[in-house]
Amino acid sequence: MDIELLQGDITTRDVDAIVNAANSSLLGGGGVDGAIHRAAGGQLLEACRALRQTDYPEGLPVGQAVATDAFNLPARWVIHTVGPNALAGQTDPELLRQAFANSLAVAERIGAATIAFPAISAGVYGWDADDVARTAVQAVGNHPGTCLERVEFVLFSDRVARAFQAAFEELRG
Numbered sequence: 001m002d003i004e005l006l007q008g009d010i011t012t013r014d015v016d017a018i019v020n021a022a023n024s025s026l027l028g029g030g031g032v033d034g035a036i037h038r039a040a041g042g043q044l045l046e047a048c049r050a051l052r053q054t055d056y057p058e059g060l061p062v063g064q065a066v067a068t069d070a071f072n073l074p075a076r077w078v079i080h081t082v083g084p085n086a087l088a089g090q091t092d093p094e095l096l097r098q099a100f101a102n103s104l105a106v107a108e109r110i111g112a113a114t115i116a117f118p119a120i121s122a123g124v125y126g127w128d129a130d131d132v133a134r135t136a137v138q139a140v141g142n143h144p145g146t147c148l149e150r151v152e153f154v155l156f157s158d159r160v161a162r163a164f165q166a167a168f169e170e171l172r173g
């Protein structure tokens with residue numbers, strides 16, 4: 001499985017699945033969540049509302065992941081996950097690892113061969129970019145799946161891109 005680090009807007013990535021750093025409501029927000037909903041169009045919100053009326057009446061718990069169609073995006077699916085919010089005291093790295101690992105597991109289940117991640121929790125949710133990068137790269141490095149051929153991390157700032165580059169080089173040894 002190839003891992004690639006890119007800088008740019010995740011909504012433009014032509015991969016099988018892009019991961020959305022959502023919140024538990026699944027009803028949109030700012031940051032990458034807002035960008036994905038804007039680019040996907042209103043049907044994405046409708047699909048998320050349907051999830052709230054069926055599988056997730058209480059909302060998507062932190063660390064869990066669920067896929068929807070991607071509608072107007074180049075990708076085929078959006079995998080919504082909720083990272084831990086450091087500003088709400090959610091500082092357990094296990095929760096962040098679960099967000100990455102469960103997104104990978106959902107990708108395997110739906111048969112995605114390529115997936116793009118943002119830096120989950122490194123924005124509004126206030127996690128240190130170095131901690132997010134290490135957790136992300138380790139989660140991918142430990143992923144036992146067989147369907148995924150390529151994992152992209154699509155970073156939106158130089159600072160976060162540098163953090164991921166450093167974590168990636170540390171993993172490579």
Ligand code: APR
Pocket residue numbers: 008009010011021022023028029030031032033034035083118119120121122123124125126154155156157160
């Ligand atoms: N493409 C790639 N990365 C992006 C994009 C984009 N279009 N827009 C923002 N980012 C980056 C941010 O710069 C940050 O590094 O994604 C990372 C995650 O930031 P957030 O989107 O703020 O996500 P998070 O920190 O997990 O907070 C989630 O914010 O937007 C709300 O509804 C969302 O309540 C939820 C919370």
